[in-house]
Amino acid sequence: MSDMRCDISLTVNGETVHETVDARQTLVDFLREQLVLTGSHIGCEHGVCGACTVRVNGLVVRGCLMLAAQCEGASVETIEGVSDSGEIADLQAAFEKRNALQCGFCTPGMLLTAQELLATGHVPSREKIREHISGNYCRCTGYHAIVDAIEAVAKARAGGQT
Amino acid sequence: MKPAPFAYARAKSVEHAIELLARPDGEARLLAGGQSLIATLNMRLSAPKLLVDLNGVGGLSGIAVKGGMAEIGALTRHAEAERSTDIARYVPLIALAMPHIGHAAIRNRGTLGGSIAFADPAAELPACALALGAELDIAGPKGKRTVKADDFFKGLFETALGPHDVLTAIRVPAATAETRMGFAEFARRHGDYAMVGLAASAKGNGEKLGDVRLAYFGVGNTPMRAKKAEAALAGGDVDAAVKALVTDLDPHDDVQATGATKKHLAGVLLRRVARQLMLIRVSP
Numbered sequence: 001m002s003d004m005r006c007d008i009s010l011t012v013n014g015e016t017v018h019e020t021v022d023a024r025q026t027l028v029d030f031l032r033e034q035l036v037l038t039g040s041h042i043g044c045e046h047g048v049c050g051a052c053t054v055r056v057n058g059l060v061v062r063g064c065l066m067l068a069a070q071c072e073g074a075s076v077e078t079i080e081g082v083s084d085s086g087e088i089a090d091l092q093a094a095f096e097k098r099n100a101l102q103c104g105f106c107t108p109g110m111l112l113t114a115q116e117l118l119a120t121g122h123v124p125s126r127e128k129i130r131e132h133i134s135g136n137y138c139r140c141t142g143y144h145a146i147v148d149a150i151e152a153v154a155k156a157r158a159g160g161q162t
Numbered sequence: 163m164k165p166a167p168f169a170y171a172r173a174k175s176v177e178h179a180i181e182l183l184a185r186p187d188g189e190a191r192l193l194a195g196g197q198s199l200i201a202t203l204n205m206r207l208s209a210p211k212l213l214v215d216l217n218g219v220g221g222l223s224g225i226a227v228k229g230g231m232a233e234i235g236a237l238t239r240h241a242e243a244e245r246s247t248d249i250a251r252y253v254p255l256i257a258l259a260m261p262h263i264g265h266a267a268i269r270n271r272g273t274l275g276g277s278i279a280f281a282d283p284a285a286e287l288p289a290c291a292l293a294l295g296a297e298l299d300i301a302g303p304k305g306k307r308t309v310k311a312d313d314f315f316k317g318l319f320e321t322a323l324g325p326h327d328v329l330t331a332i333r334v335p336a337a338t339a340e341t342r343m344g345f346a347e348f349a350r351r352h353g354d355y356a357m358v359g360l361a362a363s364a365k366g367n368g369e370k371l372g373d374v375r376l377a378y379f380g381v382g383n384t385p386m387r388a389k390k391a392e393a394a395l396a397g398g399d400v401d402a403a404v405k406a407l408v409t410d411l412d413p414h415d416d417v418q419a420t421g422a423t424k425k426h427l428a429g430v431l432l433r434r435v436a437r438q439l440m441l442i443r444v445s446p
Contacts, residue, residue, distance in 0.1 A: 004169050023170035023213070026200070045163060046201035047268065059241070059270040065200045066271065069170045070193075070215060113266065134352040135265025 006069040012037070013081030021068040028052040028063030030071075031078055039079035039108045043137070050136030053109035054078050060116045079108035088115050090156060094149040102140035110136045114150045123154045165203035169212045173219050176301050176328050182214045183326045184303060190214055192328065194237060194276035197268050222275075222330060227252050232336045236275020236329045240264070243274060252336040255294055255363055258345035259286040265353045278314075279329045281321045281384065284355040286347070288315060289385035293361040293377035294334040302327040315384035342366045344435035347379075348427050350418065356380045357418045360431040364395075364439050371396050371439060376432070381413040381424055391432060400436045404429040 009018045012035060021030055026045075031037045031054065043049035045064045052063035055077040082088050088111055094100070101107045110133060117124055117132040124132070129150050130143070138146060173179035183190045189211040193199060202208040216222065222237035225248045232252040234243070243249045244260040256274075263269060263277075263286050277287040278298065291298070296311040302324060309322045316322060323329060337343070347359030357380055364374040374392040379385045390406035413424035 003171075004167060006170055022167070024165040024167050024203070026164075026204070029164070045204045047197060047264075050265070050267065053267055060267045061271050062197070062267050064204065065197050065268075067170065067193075067196070067200070067213075070196075070217060072172075116266065131261070131352060132266055135267055 006072075008069060008072045010071045010074045010076055012076045013078060013084070019068075023067065023069050025068045026064050027054065027056070027061075027066045027068050027071060027076070030068035031063065031076070034068075037078050037080050039083070041105055041108060043105070048135075048137070049106075050109045050113065051106055053112045053136065055082075055112060055116075060112050079112060082112065082115065088112075091115060091118070091149070091153050094153045094156075095146070098145045098149045098152070100141060100145040100149040101138075106136055106138040106140075110138065110146060114146075114153075118150065118154055118157060121158075123151075123158050126151060129154075163204055163206055165200075166206055166209040168203075168210055170215065171212060172215045172217075175219055176222070176330060179214050179216055179219065179328050180301065180303055180326055182212070183328075185212060187211060190325075192216055192279075194279075195239065195272035196276075197264065197272040198276070198280050198282065216328070223273075225249060227336050230336055231333045234274055234332045234334075236273065236279075236331055238274050240269035240272045240274065240277075241266070244269060253294070253334055254337055254341070255290050255343040255345060255361060256287070258343060259290050259361060262286055262345075262347055262349070262356070262359075263353075268353070274332060275329045278332060279321060279323055281315055281319055282355065283318060283383055283385065284357075284359070284380040286345075286356070286359060286361065286379065289359060289361040289377040289379035290345075291332060291334075292385045292387065293363045293375045295363075295375060297333040298322075298329060299331040299333065300327050301330050306330075308333075312387070318383040340365045340367065342371065342439045344438035346431045346434045346438075348431070358413070358424050358427040358431060360428070360435050361385075362435045362439060366439070369440070370398065374439070376435070378411060378428060380418075381411050381428060386411065388428075388432075395432075395436060395439070400433060403436065404432050407432065 041051040043051035047062045047065045054063045191210040193213045193215045223235040226233045250257045291311040314322045342364045344362040347356040349356045359379045361377045364371040374396045376388040388410035391403040394403035413421045
């Protein structure tokens with residue numbers, strides 16, 4: 001197979017999807033334009049800003065640095081999926097409570113990235129949190145409130161108080 | 163921006179990939195982790211006619227230790243190496259370098275082979291390969307061959323790989339009780355390419371160092387050995403090693419720093435790395 005257009009079958013947020021895509025179409029463009037899942041944002045389009053973060057087969061990746069054609073057979077999860085499932089409800093509430101977002105453009109990517117760190121089950125140090133979200137740019141908050149929110153959820157999940 | 167149009171093909175095996183690469187126009191590119199390639203396509207710095215995706219090829223990833231060598235499959239993801247107890251134990255230099263490479267999401271996709279084959283002069287892994295004296299296994303239209311890291315990096319983004327070759331594995335001597343490693347870099351932001359970086363390995367014998375290999379990155383068109391500094395460091399003289407960098411390195415000005423600044427920073431890094439080489443003992 002070598003084509004300018006590719007047929008792909010994958011699951012997106014648990015639903016099976018069969019689509020035909022341009023070989024050059026990035027995963028995030030596919031999600032936004034063809035599936036109208038516009039929660040994943042497009043910022044820099046070269047892997048620097050993290051706004052397009054999605055999960056592929058359980059791992060966070062840059063939606064702009066993967067082709068839709070590469071997702072044949074993959075399980076893709078977007079902010080819409082993890083939001084609807086309630087997986088990150090506590091994280092979303094903590095972001096709201098601590099003003100960890102202002103314009104919200106970076107927030108979907110920030111939440112998915114934070115969730116990957118928290119899913120390890122440990123309470124990470126603030127330094128570790130900063131390191132883990134270092135690939136997600138926020139131009140509003142100055143990050144402090146984001147680190148606060150992630151730390152609070154880590155502690156709460158481990159059985160402490162928010 | 164969006165990439166210029168290209169065709170996409172999934173390679174079923176290394177042989178199939180080599181076959182697909184053999185287009186008469188030579189405008190096919192291998193797609194491994196894609197964390198550099200797709201960025202350059204998006205910016206239209208590169209516009210190949212065909213992408214040959216290696217990700218479905220079996221047997222190209224994973225870490226195996228045999229016969230005193232650690233073999234790392236070219237398609238091994240950074241995140242996999244970062245978590246690997248075999249890497250921590252047998253290739254501790256790569257374990258030291260990992261946290262400096264991109265960000266978590268980049269490390270989930272990016273591959274060790276892809277980084278070495280791409281040969282960005284400011285990237286960590288090509289310098290690690292050079293510092294470790296790695297052997298690089300290559301499959302091509304005429305069969306398989308092995309190239310030493312010292313002969314692999316030819317010029318800016320240019321390696322011993324031909325247009326129809328596939329890098330299949332990286333082999334490095336597995337660390338022993340004598341192995342010493344050092345790694346340090348300066349970058350403006352966490353995860354950025356380094357302004358200057360240094361990956362180093364040596365054999366420790368009491369207080370003495372032997373087989374010192376210093377591989378700088380971000381100071382030229384390829385990762386570069388600082389051979390006079392290596393000799394001085396083997397003699398135990400850190401000050402002389404730092405002085406020797408004046409002849410070993412001639413970094414050009416770039417957007418990040420002037421050549422003079424880079425040269426100064428190279429000396430600062432050497433002192434830090436020398437301390438690591440003299441103190442850190444790896445216990446396999």
